[in-house]
Amino acid sequence: MFSFTKEQKVFDISGTSIGGQPGMYPTVLFGGVFFKGEPDFDDAKRHIQTILDISKQTGTPTIPDFFIRKVEYIQPIISFIEKVLPRKYPFSIDIIEPSIKVETLELLTEKKLLSRTIYNSIHIGITKEEIEALQNNTPEMVIVVAFNPKNKSPDGKIEVLENGAHLTERGLLEIAHKLGIEKILVDTAALAPDENSGAAIAAIPVIKEEYGLPTGCAIHNVVEKSLWLNDFPLAKKTVDVASNNSIPLFGGDYAIFGPIENAELVIPLIAWQDILVSEYAENYFGVTPVASHPRRKLLK
């Protein structure tokens, strides 16, 4: 457990704060919704109610991360967000296809939802059309994925943020800044075992010390790719959930923990980890946790 010498930025979106020195703000969790198959709205509604309840109980903010994989899903998913989420609750949209991103951004503007939107994500695949759409429909916050196919180490991740690794005309951070987006979350791009998977965790303190930006990743993806764990199904689930612990332990600010179905396991686990970090951070570094921190909520 440690503290950074670089000043750490804290960004707010619809009342949820992300970033800062370890131990100050609770780790923010992102749970994936509609990752596979046809969107099941009833099931999603149940899970969202669960995260709202457990987050309230523990103090660990949990944001639904909506996958939009097909054009025809845009309208119903955005309507679902409008109807089901509390009126000022933040959410992220997780889209790969640039054309779907563009159309979704336009609808979010129309529905006046951009101030609650975390855009997941800007990366080396950004297109001119996407940049134009982001200029006209600028979300409140973006996740920037520091994936550098040329160098998967923490240095490579900084390179792609800094100058685009000669894959984009500018560094990814500059692209976001030029769009007028200051609220940037860095995703350290977790990779498969044997592809420097540990670098995603090692990069968290490196990037926070370099930029002071809120940083995290989807480390559970490494578990998914650890095929040897298929021989240990019970352990695999445990490891998948527990993998998220590495993020706050290495000073990270948020975890994209996979399917929202895992929220009941992940949220208390991260609350527990945050308490551990906070106790030491306050005693040693004098970092006082905010009032909503799990340590204040759960240890009375």
Next chain:
Amino acid sequence: MKQKVKTSVIGSYPVCVDTLELIKDYFSERESSWTKYIEQAVRDMTTAEINFVSDGQTRDPFIQLFTRKLRGCRIRDRTEIVGHVEYNDPITVPDQKYARHLLPRNTGLIGILTGPYTLTKSSVDFFYHDEKELCFDFATALRNEAALLQKHVDLISIDEPFFSNELPEYAEELIGIITNGLSRPTRLHVCGDVSRIIPQLVEMPVDILSHEFKASPHLFDLFREYSCMKKMCVGAVRSDDVRVESIEEIVTHIKKAIDIFEENVVQIAPDCGQRLLPREIAFHKLQNLSAAGEIINGG
């Protein structure tokens, strides 16, 4: 006497990298492959019927291509030297091996090394604080690469553009570290205006000198003043201009080179790497270069 001039490239070739595909591979948890970009570059060169081709140096600009893989280097805005520069793993060898299997018979392959002085001058040194020491460590690392590379290529070319700005007094020794004892012919490419350093260049421990005679035609007259017994690779189309030189223009240029260097003109090439040209322009220039070479060789 019938001239035998081979067409060649200097190194890099333009490719359009599909970054969206790369990120989709990441999201789908697939390992990305670079082979299609090597194929694009090599296919263009072989379709243009170039005699000595390269792997296109498609992965990175010519500095980062090497510093990315060497110990002691890290890449920020520029390469930073943060420890002892040492050879780690093969740098260009895997791509050269892949390029080799794409080549028709009788097409030669050039192994390209960015020279130690250019690597030094392009880096920010936070560790050595001694330019010469850094240069020699780069040279030693490159020698390791050359030793492996010679098993897979027909010619090893060292790219030292910074020599035209400033030639260190130890330049000859530096290049010798890489070239001495290699089993393949060697070439030193120095682009830019080399008019001030011709006496030193002709003493370099390499078999072939390569310069940008098209952008700097005054070099012909300057080389005439020295008894240059080195074999020459003559830059015959520009790499910094999208205008495509006609076959006739290239032939005239080569004839001028032959008038001065006679049978020592063994290669004709673009003035420099073609990375910054649009791909179709680069290809068209290579086609015309190839056609001009045939005319010169009496084809």
